[in-house]
Amino acid sequence: MVLILNIILLVLFVVGAVWTMMTTRLLHSAVGLAFTSAVLTVLMFQLDSPLAAVFELSVCAGLVSAIFISTIMLTKRVTAEELIVQRKIRLASFWFLPIVVVAAAIVLSLIHIPVDFKLPEPPVENNVKNIMWNLRHLDLMGQIAILLTGVFGVVTLFKESKHD
Amino acid sequence: MTNDMAVVLWLFGVAAALVLIVGFYCLIATVNLIRALIGLEILTKAVTLFIILAGYVTGRTGLAQALAITLIIIEVVVVVVAVGVVLCVFSHNKSVDVRMIRNVKG
Numbered sequence: 060m061v062l063i064l065n066i067i068l069l070v071l072f073v074v075g076a077v078w079t080m081m082t083t084r085l086l087h088s089a090v091g092l093a094f095t096s097a098v099l100t101v102l103m104f105q106l107d108s109p110l111a112a113v114f115e116l117s118v119c120a121g122l123v124s125a126i127f128i129s130t131i132m133l134t135k136r137v138t139a140e141e142l143i144v145q146r147k148i149r150l151a152s153f154w155f156l157p158i159v160v161v162a163a164a165i166v167l168s169l170i171h172i173p174v175d176f177k178l179p180e181p182p183v184e185n186n187v188k189n190i191m192w193n194l195r196h197l198d199l200m201g202q203i204a205i206l207l208t209g210v211f212g213v214v215t216l217f218k219e220s221k222h223d
Numbered sequence: 224m225t226n227d228m229a230v231v232l233w234l235f236g237v238a239a240a241l242v243l244i245v246g247f248y249c250l251i252a253t254v255n256l257i258r259a260l261i262g263l264e265i266l267t268k269a270v271t272l273f274i275i276l277a278g279y280v281t282g283r284t285g286l287a288q289a290l291a292i293t294l295i296i297i298e299v300v301v302v303v304v305a306v307g308v309v310l311c312v313f314s315h316n317k318s319v320d321v322r323m324i325r326n327v328k329g
Contacts, residue, residue, distance in 0.1 A: 062230070069238035072272075076245045076265050080258075088261050095242075099268050102235070103291075106279040111291040115271065118295050123264065123302055130257060130306045134313050152252045156245065163244050167237045178281055185285040195289050202296045209300035216307040 065105060072098045077160055081153055083146045089127040096120035110187050228280060235276045242269040256309045256319040260302060267298045 075098055079091030096119040103112035137145065184190055191199065242265060249262030271291050278287020309319055316323045 065231070065234060069234060073238055073241045073245070076242045076268070079261060079265060080245055080249045085255070085257055085261075088258060092261055092264055095265065095268055099272060102272060103275050106231075106235070106275050107284045108275045108278065108288045108291065111271075111275060111288040111295070114292050114295050118299055119264075119268075123299060126302060126306055127257070127261065130309060133310060134257070134319055135317065156248055156252075159248060160241055160245060164237065164241055167240055172233065172236070181282050182286065185283065187285040187288040190285045191289045191292070195286075195293075198289065198293050202293060205297055205300050209303050212304040213307045216304070216311055 061105075065102075068098055068102055068105070072102060073160065073164075077157055080156060081149075083142065083149055085131045086128065089124055089131060092127065093120045093124040096124075232276065232280050235272065239269045239272040239276065242272070254321050256312065256321060259321070260305050260309070263305075264298070264302065267294065270294065 072095060075091055075095040079088050079095060082088055082091060096115060100112045100116040100120065103109075103115060184194065246262050246266030246269060249265065250259055253259050253262060271294055274287050274291050274294065275284075278284045278290075312324060313319050
């Protein structure tokens with residue numbers, strides 16, 4: 060039962076990613092990305108990673124989608140004629156993406172990947188909170204530095220020039 | 224490794240590889256900057272699934288979650304800064320087409 064659920068979720072994950080890329084309207088792409096993130100969240104729950112799953116749902120499905128939708132709203136709206144032209148151009152370059160995905164799936168299914176490798180010893184500590192605060196605290200420093208870098212980057216990009 | 228674990232590894236691994244292919248294809252084929260960013264997001268989704276899968280198979284879900292959270296933070300910062308760049312490009316060129324900015328110098 061769990062295996063069937065996993066297979067359905069994985070198919071939804073791949074189909075969501077392909078639909079995100081194939082659809083003509085950018086807004087639909089942003090919604091498709093949110094859907095793919097939501098499916099990934101369920102997959103992460105299935106793989107015993109609830110904390111990362113909550114992060115994925117709130118940040119990637121929520122915040123990133125909001126950022127993309129805001130950006131799409133701030134750019135130019137396409138007219139009906141432009142949409143028809145864009146659809147033709149997109150179909151010309153993206154029509155064989157599903158074929159590539161299906162072909163890759165068949166090839167990957169046929170290739171025998173050896174999975175009988177020896178697993179390492181179970182870890183002493185497996186609590187994500189303890190690992191983040193005690194073992195990987197340098198990662199937290201890096202995350203804070205990256206966040207500040209991002210803020211600095213956005214401020215620099217949108218800084219008003221004195222000549223304006 | 225148990226048989227169930229091998230099946231999970233194979234199924235999730237194939238799905239993550241397929242999504243990775245979709246992301247790479249989008250980055251190569253698209254000419255729209257916003258869609259290229261969405262392709263980058265799809266790529267990071269596949270990498271996140273790979274990390275979580277590796278943690279599940281080896282029994283180190285705690286460490287895998289810590290790495291996945293770090294990846295999510297980096298992903299958001301990259302998207303925010305990249306969206307800022309896209310909006311600056313749009314305000315200068317009135318377009319988000321990469322072909323419009325190929326001749327930019329300096």
